[in-house]
Amino acid sequence: MTDxxxxxxxxxxxxxxxxxxxxxxxxxxxxxxxxxxAFEYISWERxxxxxxxxxxxxxxxxxxxxxxxxxxxVSTVRGSFAPEFAATIHGAGAENPGFTATGxxxxxxxxxxxxxxxxxxxxxxxxxxxWFGGGADxxxxxxxxxxxxxxxxxxxxxxxxxxxxxxxxxSKWAEEYFFIPHRGVARxxxxxxxxHMECEDTAAFxxxxxxxxxxxxxxxEVFPELVRRRMGQEWTPEDKRRQLEWRGRYAExxxxxxxxxLFGLKTGGNIDAILMSLPPEAVWD
Amino acid sequence: MTDxxxxxxxxxxxxxxxxxxxxxxxxxxxxxxxxxxAFEYISWERxxxxxxxxxxxxxxxxxxxxxxxxxxxVSTVRGSFAPEFAATIHGAGAENPGFTATGxxxxxxxxxxxxxxxxxxxxxxxxxxxWFGGGADxxxxxxxxxxxxxxxxxxxxxxxxxxxxxxxxxSKWAEEYFFIPHRGVARxxxxxxxxHMECEDTAAFxxxxxxxxxxxxxxxEVFPELVRRRMGQEWTPEDKRRQLEWRGRYAExxxxxxxxxLFGLKTGGNIDAILMSLPPEAVWD
Numbered sequence: 001m002t003d004x005x006x007x008x009x010x011x012x013x014x015x016x017x018x019x020x021x022x023x024x025x026x027x028x029x030x031x032x033x034x035x036x037x038a039f040e041y042i043s044w045e046r047x048x049x050x051x052x053x054x055x056x057x058x059x060x061x062x063x064x065x066x067x068x069x070x071x072x073x074v075s076t077v078r079g080s081f082a083p084e085f086a087a088t089i090h091g092a093g094a095e096n097p098g099f100t101a102t103g104x105x106x107x108x109x110x111x112x113x114x115x116x117x118x119x120x121x122x123x124x125x126x127x128x129x130x131w132f133g134g135g136a137d138x139x140x141x142x143x144x145x146x147x148x149x150x151x152x153x154x155x156x157x158x159x160x161x162x163x164x165x166x167x168x169x170x171s172k173w174a175e176e177y178f179f180i181p182h183r184g185v186a187r188x189x190x191x192x193x194x195x196h197m198e199c200e201d202t203a204a205f206x207x208x209x210x211x212x213x214x215x216x217x218x219x220x221e222v223f224p225e226l227v228r229r230r231m232g233q234e235w236t237p238e239d240k241r242r243q244l245e246w247r248g249r250y251a252e253x254x255x256x257x258x259x260x261x262l263f264g265l266k267t268g269g270n271i272d273a274i275l276m277s278l279p280p281e282a283v284w285d
Numbered sequence: 286m287t288d289x290x291x292x293x294x295x296x297x298x299x300x301x302x303x304x305x306x307x308x309x310x311x312x313x314x315x316x317x318x319x320x321x322x323a324f325e326y327i328s329w330e331r332x333x334x335x336x337x338x339x340x341x342x343x344x345x346x347x348x349x350x351x352x353x354x355x356x357x358x359v360s361t362v363r364g365s366f367a368p369e370f371a372a373t374i375h376g377a378g379a380e381n382p383g384f385t386a387t388g389x390x391x392x393x394x395x396x397x398x399x400x401x402x403x404x405x406x407x408x409x410x411x412x413x414x415x416w417f418g419g420g421a422d423x424x425x426x427x428x429x430x431x432x433x434x435x436x437x438x439x440x441x442x443x444x445x446x447x448x449x450x451x452x453x454x455x456s457k458w459a460e461e462y463f464f465i466p467h468r469g470v471a472r473x474x475x476x477x478x479x480x481h482m483e484c485e486d487t488a489a490f491x492x493x494x495x496x497x498x499x500x501x502x503x504x505x506e507v508f509p510e511l512v513r514r515r516m517g518q519e520w521t522p523e524d525k526r527r528q529l530e531w532r533g534r535y536a537e538x539x540x541x542x543x544x545x546x547l548f549g550l551k552t553g554g555n556i557d558a559i560l561m562s563l564p565p566e567a568v569w570d
Contacts, residue, residue: 182550255540284563
């Protein structure tokens with residue numbers, strides 16, 4: 001069996017460097033808008049009985065003038081899944097509950113309802129299998145066709161560099177995943193979602209890692225552009241109300257369906273880090 | 286096997302009469318506070334493939350000056366559980382998925398943070414078994430010992446009329462049930478919770494129905510009293526903020542753990558009725 005220690009470390013380092021560049025870009029936008037808001041970072045250590053090195057992570061949060069609340073988490077954890085949960089995870093089970101996971105997760109809730117909220121996450125997991133997963137989706141309270149098209153185009157380009165079928169497949173996967181079944185509506189304007197991108201060996205790891213890096217870079221290129229495009233746009237109290245209602249749906253999705261939230265809650269993750277995705281304010285009619 | 290048709294009808298009629306009296310009492314409080322707010326009622330019909338009489342319900346909502354948002358639902362539904370869900374329900378299973386359920390469900394989110402929010406629910410279900418369940422819990426953003434004690438005393442008295450062990454048992458059950466595991470905190474100040482109160486025959490039905498009626502009457506007696514006691518109290522922006530944060534926890538509980546929410550989502554209930562329990566406004570730090 002392949003030893004994934006070095007690969008996990010390489011992925012971790014890249015996720016952390018992506019975090020640094022994203023946070024710098026977001027703080028730069030705050031400067032342009034005349035705010036001195038900055039990310040605050042809180043590290044947390046995971047606990048698992050009998051596990052001397054269970055890992056942990058760092059939660060970064062900024063509350064600014066443009067970014068009403070943005071959380072960027074990185075975490076690298078390892079240990080054993082609880083038996084029942086292990087049965088639900090690719091390549092794991094009661095007999096082989098061991099896992100490692102490293103990843104970055106980001107959710108931005110914006111002050112101006114014309115600026116779309118966004119979610120991005122990339123991760124590398126190992127059980128008896130090893131795989132990448134990730135994706136990003138745009139969540140505009142007041143959807144704009146050009147914004148949505150540009151967001152999709154950035155991820156289409158990232159996919160096309162690697163496999164001509166991936167954009168179609170991963171954007172469809174996002175449509176299915178970022179959907180609120182009990183309301184029968186999409187949670188946002190879509191994007192891409194992929195999971196279980198298998199690394200059979202280190203060569204496959206390198207290929208898939210290169211793709212995941214391109215996904216991260218695509219996000220870093222396109223989202224700040226969309227923010228700058230809309231952050232100065234005037235909005236009405238009705239626009240704000242629509243944003244707050246829309247955030248209620250977002251909270252429903254994350255608390256009822258989101259796999260990352262469930263994964264965190266089931267593996268002893270940090271509650272504040274897991275729930276940083278929840279909106280700063282939401283309303284229900 | 287006992288035919289529970291008449292019993293279900295008797296329970297339904299009583300739940301609906303309790304709804305009428307509670308709504309009148311709450312509207313009376315609005316009048317005292319100088320508001321002309323009133324409940325609006327929306328009926329909904331359930332749909333189940335191949336079921337000509339799947340039932341439905343009525344959602345009542347009032348947005349007033351004292352009651353920022355209060356929802357009171359009654360519903361009476363019958364049909365077949367989906368196989369996977371049937372396996373989780375007392376007396377049901379893949380072989381006998383049939384059920385009926387009638388009940389009342391109430392959640393009040395109050396404008397003044399000194400007035401506790403509250404939840405109350407009573408229900409009668411039949412599968413191959415028949416049983417009552419119910420309960421009420423107080424959710425004060427700014428807990429007051431006397432309010433909490435009076436709320437508990439009302440339900441203690443209702444329990445004591447029927448069985449000297451029930452208050453201890455049902456208040457402990459509420460402590461366990463109204464708990465947010467991922468945060469390790471109680472969702473509120475407790476109350477009572479009971480379920481699977483078996484009706485082996487119609488005599489048991491009459492006894493258990495009498496208890497459930499006393500639970501409903503206890504609620505109708507004590508909660509308006511607590512509202513009147515606190516509704517005029519001054520509050521600060523910090524008090525309001527605490528209320529909104531506390532409502533975030535309430536939304537987490539209802540979306541992640543609440544059995545009634547799950548039951549509704551899994552049995553094709555009305556989404557607006559199921560989610561009326563969500564707060565009008567909530568914040569997450």
